[in-house]
Amino acid sequence: MASDEAAKLKAFVGSIIILWLTKREILFRTHSSTDLTVRSVGSMVTLAGWVHRRRDHGGLIFIDLRDRDGLVQVVFDPRVSAEGHGAAATLRNEYVIQVWGQIGRRPAGTENPRLHTGEIELIGQGCRILNASRTPPFYINEDVEVEEALRLKYRYLDLRRQRMKENVILRHQTVKCLRDFLNARGFLEIETPILIKSTPEGARDFLVPSRLHGGKFYALPQSPQQMKQLLMVAGLERYYQMARCFRDEDLRADRQPEFTQLDLEMSFVGQEDVLGLMEDMFICLAETVKPSMKLLKPIPRLTYDEAVARYGTDKPDVRFGMELRDLTGIVAGSNFGVFRNAIRGGGKVRGICASGCGSYTRGQLDDLIELTKGYGAKGLVALALMAGPVGLAVDPASSAAAKFIGLEEVRAMAALFGAREGDLLLIVADQATVVDRALDQLRREMGRRLGLIDPSVLAVVFVVDFPLFEWNEEEKRWDAKHHPFTAPKEEHIHLLDSAPGSVKSWAYDVVCNGYEISSGSIRIHQRELQEKIFGLLGYSRERVQTLFGHLLEALEYGAPPHGGIAPGIDRMVMILAGEENIREVIPFPKNQSGYDLLFDAPSDVSVEQLDELHIVAKKEG
RNA sequence: GGCCCCGUGGUGUAGCGGUCUAACAUGCCACCCUGUCACGGUGGAGAUCGGGGGUUCAAAUCCCCCCGGGGUCGCCA
Incomplete structure (x- = not known):
């Protein structure tokens, strides 16, 4: 019987209430701030959170109690509880407290429409300080500009602020949305190693010394590029992961030494399959996490040549x-x-x-x-x-x-x-x-x-038909424009030797509001062609064997046609959050010189640690 | 490595050769205040103006060097 169950539930809840009335340290809180609505009026609750602001009227004391989900006003009236009122008088900003009492409807005329819980308040009967707080080095409860170095040093306080909290939540929603989207389309989330082999093309690698193999080094992945291709050779067909990538290059507003890509790869696809998937994904993402922003659809396509001719860049802001x-x-x-x-x-x-x-x-x-x-x-x-x-x-x-x-x-x-x-x-x-x-x-x-x-527009555009190569004037040779695994367009393969500069590839970018937010390509899946490309890039046979022998060999064992793309999570969230700096959507970023101001990293290590790693550090300067 | 910008009480700013014994807002501390919500009121503490050197009768202010931070070019397959 439903009413029986309701009665049981009621009794159970009652016993819980008795428990927390007597032993509050066991049950810290009964509700979060967003649980409370006008329907909660009359119920006894215990809340826990931070003192966001205190308004002491001498008689009445108002506390805005903040938890992750929001704010709720607590009012301490000496006529309700002299003890509670006395305790409230000692509270300061950012104290962590537990408060209990009855939820009341605010007196007519004192509602606060700007607050989710603005129609109600907690009539405080008691209050316990779980932990005091020093006066914070900057405002938690106001959105004022603070020197970024200070914010980074006290990032755990900075993250308490509304703006950063919203960005962290937005990032979670973004990642969740992307996972849901891909899971529903038959993708497998697969992890790949962080300690891999250094292949010194492209960006500088971060190196990790090996203790067991003196004088040898692992590298951190610039992207899981080769591994995801091998997953396709393995027959897993549709892969993705939230992949942390590492590149030891100078930082920018939109570049950190470590960043996150939604790395994905698919078998038996051409460019249109990948871009079609991306179109659906970006539309789904925008509509799910930022319905207030306008994404222009269908997503327009520009060829690389067209983009450069019309905007002077392959990542135009087409707003x-x-x-x-x-x-x-x-x-x-x-x-x-x-x-x-x-x-x-x-x-x-x-x-x-x-x-x-x-x-x-x-x-x-x-x-x-x-x-x-x-x-x-x-x-x-x-x-x-x-x-x-x-x-x-x-x-x-x-x-x-x-x-x-x-x-x-x-x-x-x-x-x-x-x-x-x-x-x-x-x-x-x-x-x-x-x-x-x-x-x-x-x-x-x-x-x-x-x-x-228009800051509310998401002008996403696919840029296609990238050149396969790019002339490196300094080294006097051709470099891969995307990466050396990118497939040339079939109709241009005959130009590889005679006119490499005019060979177009199956490489594509996704650009949004002038930022490159994804880059991908259809890959070479045949050994011969891959070897030819390596040759054109000037790699010796020995070097190819050392660096890419495993991949070439894999291509000989029935590698399926495959391709993929890797949307940059940090930049996407940055744009969705309306931020102009990637650090605003990364909880613990490095500063412009690659330094972690909170942990003071990089740092010195002990001679013993270095000894174990067979390393002698040169003194700087 | 180059170029540009910034550094003044806890925070954010003003001051840009003498009137600075450094101003304003907020925060902090104390007292007052029973319906506030950026509560209000009164009073108070708090800054060797990032560091060093120089120019000058006189420097927060002008010059040089250094340090820290941001942006950017190079770099980022």
Whole structure:
């Protein structure tokens, strides 16, 4: 009988209540703050948490009690409990306390609509300090900017703050959503080792000395790339893991030496299968964890060439336009030395049009010029468009170059941009890669300045058809653009020897709001082709055998066609959280110099430890 | 390694050659206050202005070096 069970349950709950009324140290709390609603009014509860804020009215004392889930107001009235009131008077911020009493509806007119529990309060009968707290080094209960070094040193306090707590929770929800999504599609979550073999291509490896094999080292994985391919050879068909990756390179706002990728790999798939899966996954993710943000769907595709031509980069922020235009043809016969020389040197002249910026002051223009120079360009030609006697003309005040630019050229440029009077053309002339990099950064800056960026938009775009190789000028050789296991497009394989630079690959990126958030490819699954690629990359036969012999051998045992991708968790969560720094979504990050300010790592170790590892440390300096 | 920015009570800022015996907000401490919710009121303590050197009659303020932090270029297959 249902009513019987209800009665039993009631009796059981009653006995629990008696237990905690007498032995509160056994049962710390009966509810969390979010358990409490108007329906709780009248019930006796015990709560535990931190003193978020204390408002002492002399007579009444209000305590905002914070636990992980939220805040609830506790009111201590000496007429209810003199003892409780007395104890409450000694409380300070961040004390950990246990409070008990009855849940009451707040008096009419004193409800707080900004609080989830704003209609009720705990009428405090007693209060026990579980642990006092020193005055924190910065505010826990207010969202004010604090020097990041201090936040990192006291990260355990920083994480108590609402913003960080929300980010940690968002990260959990993101990871859970991704796991749920992939589990439902037949993926197996498989762990791979952290101690692996160093293959000194790409990023620098973190090395781990071996005690058992003196003088030898493990490396930490830059990604589980080869292992996931071997899992495909193993016939597991669909794999993923939340993989920690390590790269010993300099840090940036979006780069930490260790980071997390949703590493995944699939057998019997082509590019469209992987991208289709990603499209579903990103839509599912956005709708699940950030329904307030707008993800543009279907997710558009850009070829690498198209992305570079229109935005100057393979990771464009497509939340706004202001696309690049190539002016090389228009100014091919220019008298302007800067343009002429660039073109003669095999370079390009490209630009963007900043609408309505024709009235920029000298100072503002100089600012943009400096910015451009900072990205390697020799300069920036800024042409403000104004009404001339016959149609558009350049405001001579905007640029010393104005007098060298013919009216015909100006009008052709304006037409290409669709520019009007009052607009500002920003033009860079140099080698194509320099021009593109400078204009990409300039475009981002102008997008920010002009408020063209809608922060609630998730502009995800797939970039496809990456080149297989990239010329390394320093080493005078071809490097893999993605990684050496990437499959070339079948129709380009015949170009491998004759024109390696024009070989396109089955590599693809996922870009969101100007950040590369995933990178993947269809892999080579045949030994011959893989060996050929290694050869083109300049690896000797011996080196290939030493570094990749195991993989090549595996490809000979019925390796299925396979491919995958690895979305970067930190960057994705950063974007979803509306943060501009990856550290805001990592509980315990390193600072810009790779130092852990909380643990003081890296640190010295004892001579004994080094001895065991067969290592002699050189003294710095 | 290069370039740019920052460093002032616990926190966040102002001050940018003399009026600084360093200001403001908040926090902290004490007292007052029975419906607040960033409670309010009164009073108080708290800073050798990141460190060192220099210029000057005079430096938080100008210059140099160092340290710490952030951003970025290189680097990140």
